[in-house]
Each structure stands twice: as structure tokens, then as C-alpha cells.
Amino acid sequence: MMRRLQLNRHSMFAIYRFEMMRFRRTLWQSLVAPVITTVLYFVVFGAAIGPRMGEIDGVGYGAFIVPGLIMLSVFTESLNNAAFGIHMPKFTGTIYEILSAPISAFEVVLAYVGAAATKSVLIGLIILATANLFAPIHIQNPAAMVVYLMLVAVAFSLAGFIIGIWARGFEELQFIPMLIVMPLTFLGGVFYSIDILPGLWRTLSLFNPIVYLVSGYRWTFYGSGDVSIGISLAVLLAFLTISLGIVWWIFRTGYRLKS
DSSP, X not given: OHHHHHHHHHHHHHXXXXXXXXXXXXXXXXXXXXXHHHHHHIIIIIIIIHHHHOEETTEEHHHHHHHHHHHHHHHHHHHHHHHHHHHHHHHHTTHHHHHHSSOOHHHHHHHXXXXXXXXXXXXXXXXXXXXXXXXXXXXSOHHHXXXXXXXXXXXXXXXXXXXXXXXXXXXXXXXXXXXIIHHHHHTTTSSSOGGGSOHHHHHHHTTOHHHHHHHHHHHHHHSOOSSOHHHHHHHHHHHHHHHHHHHHHHHHXXXXXXX
């Protein structure tokens, strides 16, 4: 029994290491590109527009958009990394070797999702360090900030894992991230507070789950957000639970894994 558990642990870390090696091989695309994109956001919104915006909830505009920009990158990178990571074995046919190997479904998910979440958290922290060059940032709850960042990365990596299994081709990998998640993110309070919106639009924004995730992360920085931290955590944990439930169902039924 102990030997089998050791073999499973070895297989799990083998998948994790393979995914992290792919991250290093594509360092420009995986790490440098998101950082450059974020810098451009700072130049356009922080430097050009920021002086005209003044302060929001007592925070300078340049510093105000930092949590949102980090979330924007984490959402995108978690989805893309996890989706591509599991879709490639499907595309090449090596998924059958993984399914027949002496490794449980839990360990397969833990390896792929863990690798994708690790990459996203690393990118998020690098963007945070880069942001300090453009705006003075004071984090009121550093531990909460890191934990919240990890939870979001895991939740969206699980969602990306689901997309990678659902997609029948590389075109479908980008369908949900580009046409659904990205618009919701830009309308989710990344660059503004929903409190400045007219009544009707603010009410409609509250149906956007991204609003709660961005607001919760901003709370860890400045102690305030568009919605309470309790509601933000509840939405995040609900999203995480639903994603876990869908992944469990996929392995329980073999949905698009064995066909």
C-alpha cells in the first residue's frame, strides 16, 4: 500500500514538473508578455488617465487599479495554462496513458491545476512587484492577499481544466476565455469602482461574479471594496465548489475523456 502511494506521488509530481518545465520553455509568452501588457495598462490608465481621476476611496487611481490588474492577469493565465495543459494530452492521445497509469483522478487534477495555479500566482506576484515602480502600494492584509490570490488561481485553474477537457479543438480553448470571461473582467471593476456607475448599471454589475472577486482582492490591499469581503469570499468559494463538482463529474462519467 505504501509503495502504491509513493508511486502515485511520484507520478503526480512528474506531471507537475513537466508542466512547470513547459512554463520555463515558453518563458517569454508565459511570463514576460503578461508583465509587459500590465505595464502598458499602467502607462495608459495610471499615467495618462490617473491624474484626471483623482482618488477613489482615498486611494490614488494608479494604486487603485493594481489589484484589478493582478486579477485580470491571474484570471487569464489560470484559464489558459490549465486548459492548454490538459488539452494537449487529449490532442496527442497521451491522455489514455495518464488515465491507465496507477494515479488517481484526484492526483491528476492536483498536478495539472497545481502547476497552472503556481504559474498564475508567480505572475501575479511579479506584476505586484512591477506595479510598485508605477504607484505607491501599501498592503493592509498581506497574508489575506496571498491566500486570496491562491484561491482565485486554483478556482480559475479548475475552470480552465474543465475548458481543456470540454474543448474539441484549439479554437474552442479560447471561446470561453475571450468571449465570456474577458468581457466580464473588463466590466467587473478592474479599472473603476462600480459605485461611480448610475443606479441601473450598478445594479446590473452586481450580477457579474467578477465584481465580487476583484472587490475582495482589493479589500486585502486597502481594507475596502465595492462589496463586503464576506460576500466576495462566499462567491469565490461557491465558484471553487462548483468547479470541483464539475471536475468530479467529468471523471465520474468520463465526459470527453474516453472519446
